[in-house]
Amino acid sequence: MTQTYEEMDAIAMLKADHRKVEDLFEKFESARGKDRKQALAEEACLELKVHTLIEEEIFYPACRGEIDDADLNEAYVEHDAAKLLINEIERGGPDEAFYDAKVKVLSEMIEHHVKEEERYSEGLFAQAREAGLDMGDLADRMRARRRDAMAQLKGHPEIPAETRTFQGDDIESALADEPLSPARPADDLAALR
Numbered sequence: 001m002t003q004t005y006e007e008m009d010a011i012a013m014l015k016a017d018h019r020k021v022e023d024l025f026e027k028f029e030s031a032r033g034k035d036r037k038q039a040l041a042e043e044a045c046l047e048l049k050v051h052t053l054i055e056e057e058i059f060y061p062a063c064r065g066e067i068d069d070a071d072l073n074e075a076y077v078e079h080d081a082a083k084l085l086i087n088e089i090e091r092g093g094p095d096e097a098f099y100d101a102k103v104k105v106l107s108e109m110i111e112h113h114v115k116e117e118e119r120y121s122e123g124l125f126a127q128a129r130e131a132g133l134d135m136g137d138l139a140d141r142m143r144a145r146r147r148d149a150m151a152q153l154k155g156h157p158e159i160p161a162e163t164r165t166f167q168g169d170d171i172e173s174a175l176a177d178e179p180l181s182p183a184r185p186a187d188d189l190a191a192l193r
Contacts (some may be wrong), residue, residue, distance in 0.1 A: 010138035083161035
């Protein structure tokens, strides 16, 4: 019997997010119309922005000090590289040169990242389970943050995904795993009005 998102633990939720985005990328590859392609790309970007928020604000901080720091640091950098493409895709459209290529490369980056997280016995998720993290509590917090982030970001592709590990970023927030202010995307939206 398949669990609903509300019944899943933290890792099952993250894996369900992975499957959803993989499905969106597959649909993008076979889509023909420009409007359909753009809708699928924008949905994938939204899902990825929300997914990275819940991982970076809740899941990764719970992992810091409990799993291999090198793996966690790599996950942050992979997120940030993907966020650069997400922002490019959301600013662009299917009539632009390299649009399809950007979506394809983002798909490949996410595929690699997912393999790193889900690797049996050595991946981030396996390490988190082995560390004995409270997956039920994390899931409850992640579901709540997901709802808030979705409400803030849905329909607002002009709010960029924020990087945390690149030159000029507050890299200490990623190293200390202090969450970015949850209100920040809403503040960004208010500034755009």
